[in-house]
Amino acid sequence: MNDTATATQPKGNGLVGLIPVGIALLLFGWFLSLAPAVAEGQSLRLVWDWVPSLGIAMSFLLDGLSLTFALLISGIGALVLLYSNTYLAGHPQFARFALFLTSFMLAMLGLVLADNLIGLFVFWELTTITSYLLIGFGHDTAKGRRSALQALFVTGAGALALLAGFILLGFSMGSFELSEILAQADALKAHEMYLPILILILAGTFTKSAQFPFHFWLPNAMAAPTPVSAFLHSATMVKAGVYLMARMHPGMAGTDVWFWTLTIAGAFTAVFASILALRQTDLKQALAYTTLMALGTLTLFLGQTSGYAMTAFATFLVVHSLYKASLFLVVGCIDHSTGTREADVLGGLGRVMPVTAFAAGLAALSMAGFPPFLGFIGKELKYAGILAIGSEPFLFAAALLLANALMFAIAGIVALRPFWQRTGIALPRKPHEAPWTMLAGPVILAILGALFGVYPDLLQTSLVDPTVKSLLGSIEDSKELKLWAGVNMPLIMSIATVALGITLYLAHKRLRPALGRLVDASPQFDKGWDKFLLGLKRFAAWQTRIIQPGILRRYIFATFATVLVAIGGTMIARQAMPTLPDLSDVTFQNIALVVLISAGAILTALTSSRIAAMAALGVVGIGVAMIFIVFSAPDVAITQLLVETLVVVLVAVALLRLPVLDENGRDHRPLDAILAGAIGLSVTLVLLAVLETPLDLRLTEYFEVTSWPEAFGRNIVNVILVDFRALDTFGEIAVVVIAALSAYALLRTTHPRKDP
Amino acid sequence: MEALLAITIGVLVATSVYLMLARNVLRFIFGLVLISNAANLIIFVSGRLTAGAPPLIPEGADGPVGDVANALPQALVLTAIVIGFGLFAFALVLMFRAYTTLGTLYSDDMRIAEPRTEDTT
Numbered sequence: 021m022n023d024t025a026t027a028t029q030p031k032g033n034g035l036v037g038l039i040p041v042g043i044a045l046l047l048f049g050w051f052l053s054l055a056p057a058v059a060e061g062q063s064l065r066l067v068w069d070w071v072p073s074l075g076i077a078m079s080f081l082l083d084g085l086s087l088t089f090a091l092l093i094s095g096i097g098a099l100v101l102l103y104s105n106t107y108l109a110g111h112p113q114f115a116r117f118a119l120f121l122t123s124f125m126l127a128m129l130g131l132v133l134a135d136n137l138i139g140l141f142v143f144w145e146l147t148t149i150t151s152y153l154l155i156g157f158g159h160d161t162a163k164g165r166r167s168a169l170q171a172l173f174v175t176g177a178g179a180l181a182l183l184a185g186f187i188l189l190g191f192s193m194g195s196f197e198l199s200e201i202l203a204q205a206d207a208l209k210a211h212e213m214y215l216p217i218l219i220l221i222l223a224g225t226f227t228k229s230a231q232f233p234f235h236f237w238l239p240n241a242m243a244a245p246t247p248v249s250a251f252l253h254s255a256t257m258v259k260a261g262v263y264l265m266a267r268m269h270p271g272m273a274g275t276d277v278w279f280w281t282l283t284i285a286g287a288f289t290a291v292f293a294s295i296l297a298l299r300q301t302d303l304k305q306a307l308a309y310t311t312l313m314a315l316g317t318l319t320l321f322l323g324q325t326s327g328y329a330m331t332a333f334a335t336f337l338v339v340h341s342l343y344k345a346s347l348f349l350v351v352g353c354i355d356h357s358t359g360t361r362e363a364d365v366l367g368g369l370g371r372v373m374p375v376t377a378f379a380a381g382l383a384a385l386s387m388a389g390f391p392p393f394l395g396f397i398g399k400e401l402k403y404a405g406i407l408a409i410g411s412e413p414f415l416f417a418a419a420l421l422l423a424n425a426l427m428f429a430i431a432g433i434v435a436l437r438p439f440w441q442r443t444g445i446a447l448p449r450k451p452h453e454a455p456w457t458m459l460a461g462p463v464i465l466a467i468l469g470a471l472f473g474v475y476p477d478l479l480q481t482s483l484v485d486p487t488v489k490s491l492l493g494s495i496e497d498s499k500e501l502k503l504w505a506g507v508n509m510p511l512i513m514s515i516a517t518v519a520l521g522i523t524l525y526l527a528h529k530r531l532r533p534a535l536g537r538l539v540d541a542s543p544q545f546d547k548g549w550d551k552f553l554l555g556l557k558r559f560a561a562w563q564t565r566i567i568q569p570g571i572l573r574r575y576i577f578a579t580f581a582t583v584l585v586a587i588g589g590t591m592i593a594r595q596a597m598p599t600l601p602d603l604s605d606v607t608f609q610n611i612a613l614v615v616l617i618s619a620g621a622i623l624t625a626l627t628s629s630r631i632a633a634m635a636a637l638g639v640v641g642i643g644v645a646m647i648f649i650v651f652s653a654p655d656v657a658i659t660q661l662l663v664e665t666l667v668v669v670l671v672a673v674a675l676l677r678l679p680v681l682d683e684n685g686r687d688h689r690p691l692d693a694i695l696a697g698a699i700g701l702s703v704t705l706v707l708l709a710v711l712e713t714p715l716d717l718r719l720t721e722y723f724e725v726t727s728w729p730e731a732f733g734r735n736i737v738n739v740i741l742v743d744f745r746a747l748d749t750f751g752e753i754a755v756v757v758i759a760a761l762s763a764y765a766l767l768r769t770t771h772p773r774k775d776p
Numbered sequence: 777m778e779a780l781l782a783i784t785i786g787v788l789v790a791t792s793v794y795l796m797l798a799r800n801v802l803r804f805i806f807g808l809v810l811i812s813n814a815a816n817l818i819i820f821v822s823g824r825l826t827a828g829a830p831p832l833i834p835e836g837a838d839g840p841v842g843d844v845a846n847a848l849p850q851a852l853v854l855t856a857i858v859i860g861f862g863l864f865a866f867a868l869v870l871m872f873r874a875y876t877t878l879g880t881l882y883s884d885d886m887r888i889a890e891p892r893t894e895d896t897t
Contacts, residue, residue, distance in 0.1 A: 570887060570889075570890035571883070571884055572883035572884070572886075573797055573798075573799060573883060573884070576796055576797055577797055580793055580796075580797070601778075601779030601780075601782070602779060603779055603780060605777050606777055606780050607777075610777055610780060611780070614780055614781070614783075614784045617784055617787075617788065618784055618787045618788075621787055621788050621791040621792070621810055622787070622791055624791060624795065624806050624810065625791040625792075625794050625795050625806075630802075633803075633806055637806060637809055637810070640788070640809075640810060640813060641809075641813065644813050644816070644817060647781070647817070647820075648820070648853075650827060651820075651825040651826060651827055651845065652826050652827060652828060652829050652830040652831070652844070652845035653820070653830065653845060653850045653853070654830055655850065655854060656820075656850050656853050656854050656857070659854055659857050659858065660816075660857055663857055663858070663860075663861045666861065666865075667809055667861070667864060670864075670865060670868055671805075671868065674868055674871075674872050677872070677875075677876075678802060678872070678875060678881065679881065681800055681802060681803065682800070687798060687799070687800070687803070689794070689797065689798070692793075692794055692797040692798075693794055695793065695797070696789075696790045696791070696792075696793035696794035696797070697790050699789055699790060699793050700786040700787060700788075700789040700790025700791075700793070701786055701790070703785060703786050703789045703814075703818075704782050704783055704785065704786030704789075707782040707785060707786075707818060707821065707822070708779060708782050710822055711778050711779070711782065711821070711822070711824075715823070715824055715846075717846070719848055720823075720846050720847055720848045723847055723848065724831070724833075724839050724840050724844075724847065725838070725839050727833060727839070728833050728837070728838050728839065729838055733833075734832055734833040734834070734835075735831075735832055735833075736831040736832065736833065736840065736844075736847040737831055737847050737850045737851050737854065740847060740848065740851035741851050741854060741855070745851065748855060749855065752855050752858055752859055755858075755859050755862050756858060756859070756861070756862040758862075759862035759863065759865055759866040760862075760865070762866055762869075763865055763866050763868075763869035763870075766869045766870060766872075766873040767869055767872075767873070769873075
């Protein structure tokens with residue numbers, strides 16, 4: 021594990037360790053003080069403008085659902101932070117750890133309190149990032165890095181879908197405020213965008229809450245230090261997806277798509293995960309899979325709309341957080357104390373660690389669903405809720421029964437055997453009882469599970485009823501939490517669960533090889549993930565080879581092809597084809613000039629003789645200069661002649677030292693010729709189209725009338741260059757100087773080449 | 777006449793694109809010279825053509841007398857020609873330097889920055 025400190029010398033981490041605990045406690049106290057108001061049915065709203073121009077506000081809403089989550093987050097957060105202060109005592113990077121964990125807690129609180137879709141998304145991503153950092157806290161191992169990256173990719177990809185879903189939702193409903201969107205539930209359900217929105221949002225929640233087939237990242241996330249697993253990957257973060265589904269429930273639930281998607285995904289995940297859980301020998305892995313099972317169950321209930329299902333959801337949410345966080349922390353104590361988490365090695369710890377054993381026992385009894393624990397009430401409600409399902413209740417009830425029985429068996433494996441079985445195998449370390457800071461969390465949480473079981477009213481009025489009200493809109497549908505509801509179907513199913521659970525517990529060692537074969541035969545998502553990443557890398561390499569071959573010609577080709585599509589496509593799309601041009605004013609002299617230029621250009625392009633190309637270039641240049649002369653631009657013509665002469669001279673000088681043009685064979689490129697011809701044609705067409713439009717001469721007229729009165733020049737072109745646009749000319753001179761200096765620098769360092 | 781020049785410009789652009797796509801960077805430079813010329817002509821023609829009337833102001837007048845050629849595109853083209861020459865000169869020297877250092881004029885073989893190591897194609 022990551023803890024380097026030996027337990028014999030538990031050092032604190034000073035203020036760094038205690039401040040986060042204080043923050044969490046203060047928040048917990050604050051939320052607790054708001055609980056009575058929320059229980060009376062109020063909901064508190066707080067709004068700050070954030071990006072008003074986009075209609076995005078930092079708005080927060082506290083109702084029953086948010087409050088339940090906020091209390092779980094801050095309460096369990098305080099205990100986990102206190103716990104990790106000892107668990108990671110003396111760890112060189114404890115300060116970093118405390119910062120990550122505290123940031124996560126605050127982000128998570130923001131997530132469950134946000135009332136604005138964009139705000140919610142931002143907090144959602146903050147939990148993704150802090151989770152990544154926490155899973156990768158042991159970044160010196162390859163496994164830690166892989167797990168962290170996998171969690172980031174899976175949940176991050178889901179978050180992108182979620183963002184798209186949110187934006188679609190916001191624009192469809194005309195508001196980014198959740199409370200406003202959910203108020204018009206019927207309009208949302210009837211909206212044509214309902215299905216895309218649902219799919220995108222569920223993609224986000226299913227990845228976050230690790231529903232099948234995105235479940236594989238969660239067990240790997242157990243690479244994180246145990247307090248992190250307890251906090252993020254069982255009690256809080258993975259429930260963010262569940263939270264969001266619950267939050268959207270009033271607005272989106274009730275349709276067939278919602279019902280079938282959530283019910284099937286939830287039920288399948290629950291059964292699938294609990295079967296896998298039985299196979300694990302690592303206590304933490306076993307708990308990780310039962311967390312998947314719990315998330316599946318919660319999703320299953322959110323698929324429904326009955327009062328029983330919602331009460332079951334609200335109750336099981338609290339039950340699970342209490343016992344699961346407690347058990348994770350217990351496993352952390354065992355690991356910390358003995359140095360191992362292997363179920364087959366551990367045994368007989370009950371005498372040495374009585375308090376841990378006590379907490380583990382209470383939590384496990386709640387998990388297994390024994391009366392009088394809250395887990396029992398939760399289980400009864402789950403059965404009542406599942407029997408209220410509209411279609412196929414017995415199929416889903418059977419699935420739930422199997423999952424619960426498996427959970428029963430795992431509760432025994434995790435919480436009983438390490439403490440009471442005799443293995444006779446030597447432990448890596450001599451066990452000892454954990455210090456009180458590490459026991460506080462599991463003991464308090466486990467006792468709460470028992471307390472709420474005996475006094476269910478406490479939970480009913482403070483959390484369950486307000487949560488159900490958030491989900492269904494009224495408090496009447498909330499069902500009563502009670503230990504004894506008479507002999508009914510749920511009780512019979514409970515008895516069946518216990519019987520099946522005991523059988524599975526006793527047989528689990530014999531079942532493991534068979535389960536192993538079953539799992540090996542089924543598709544391996546974790547390995548599939550590796551293959552997917554490998555494929556992605558190969559695809560990236562392949563497309564890089566295609567798009568960036570390092571061959572200059574292909575880049576130029578792509579550039580020109582883009583130009584062609586842009587120009588030609590625009591012309592066709594805008595129907596801007598020019599009319600047939602009028603060539604009546606053409607004189608013989610003009611034709612001669614044009615033929616000269618065209619012939620020179622074509623010769624330059626086709627010849628393989630350097631001298632011919634150079635001469636043809638000169639012909640084009642002189643031809644262009646003559647056009648300038650004919651059409652009243654003497655200054656331009658003079659410059660052109662001068663420049664063309666220099667061009668030819670420079671090329672000639674360079675050619676003295678350069679090889680012939682086609683030393684590697686003939687230059688024959690039909691494809692390039694087609695592209696070149698098409699571009700030339702489109703340029704001609706564009707120019708003809710431009711010439712058909714009227715010419716705006718205001719600037720020219722301004723220069724004509726001001727040239728003499730204001731600048732005292734009679735050559736208007738010269739006046740523009742040296743007076744009106746003198747700064748441009750100065751820039752032009754600078755360009756030429758820079759080119760000359762660069763050329764000089766290049767030539768000066770010329771020396772015989774040394775390396776090939 | 778503008779229409780005829782538009783066709784000529786099309787020929788110039790086509791030949792210069794063809795040259796710039798060549799393997800030999802010397803041909804690319806030829807293409808560069810031609811495309812500069814084409815661009816200058818485009819600016820010039822866009823301002824419409826006037827034969828035999830340079831934009832000058834005769835002695836004693838405050839402005840040009842009668843219809844004279846459009847002065848604005850001429851000023852722009854003058855600047856463009858000089859800058860185009862600067863670009864050409866630098867490109868020529870760069871190519872020359874590349875040849876003396878790399879021993880080839882073929883851009884496909886200039887692979888100092890991205891050597892053909894994992895290139896399987």
